[in-house]
Amino acid sequence: MTETHQPNPVVTFYGAVPGIRAPIRADASGLGTLPSRGFQYCEALRTASSFGWYVFPPIDFTLQWDGSQIIWTYRGAKGWYPLTSAQFPGFQAVFDRAAPKRLRGFAPPFLSAIPEPGIIQLWTGLFVASAENWSILIRPPANLPRNLAYEPYEGIVESDRWFGPLFTNIRLIKTDVPIVFSTEMPLLQVQPLHRSTYAEEVTNRFGMVPALADFPPHAWERYETNIVKPREIGAYATEVRRRRRSGCPVHAG
Amino acid sequence: MSKKQSQIVRKPSKKIADARRVRYGGGSMPRVLRSADKLTQDSRTIRFGGGSMPASLRK
8 A cells, every 4th residue: 555654643632531432533334334235335435434533422421301401420420410511520630630730720521501402512531633724523423323312513623723622512302311422432523624625715616517408528428437338336436445545635746 | 062072071981090100201300310429510610612602691
């Protein structure tokens, strides 16, 4: 495999909560949950699934929402507690021991209920930074079956300019049932985004060919090549993988 | 009211009587709710995204 020289990783995670599960590369098979035909032949599915890194909850915990109030408990807790804002268990003391004196008492909260009904903010126990001009998209894991009891919001952070806790906002959906978050299952997928990919100049405009009659000859030729002519099963996947092996498109040259 | 209509409403039948031992929704709430947990106590000094809150809600 040809490897392109890349001096620094594009994204760096900083572990703050002791002993938490480190992020892992997102998996092309969706942790084995994808249909095997899709995993074997559908490169689009594989690429989207494996783009970025899985991030896990820092502890097993459970929420329950009655439509107004949220209560919560965690592994090792003595019971259920109303959720307003909570530190990761025992983290405040850990933070204060490690942080510079002027920052003691400023540990980020683990879970917070915000004024909007059923919405919480959850800190992953990680901090994050990225290389210059790289942002991160924080989103639910791609192509992994989702828990129907909650939905993480998506957000793009300019983590090259903003260093801080990697947190997310979550909308609780189901009421009056325990909603379990496990350290065994990814909670989020963090994906690197070069800032140019979502610049206003890019997203404010797109091309549109309004009708078949307007298709230029090269469009018909490409349709013929890709769709009409007999091709081996998985030809697209083979070509994409071959190109990928030839090097990183961003750092090449 | 006709005689036929008055027969629709009946007294509760023993066949469908319920002791209310099982309840949906609120019934799944934990019976004991504690008020304080020293291990997770948060002073609310740090808030995420606080800058996006209406000024009237900021402290």
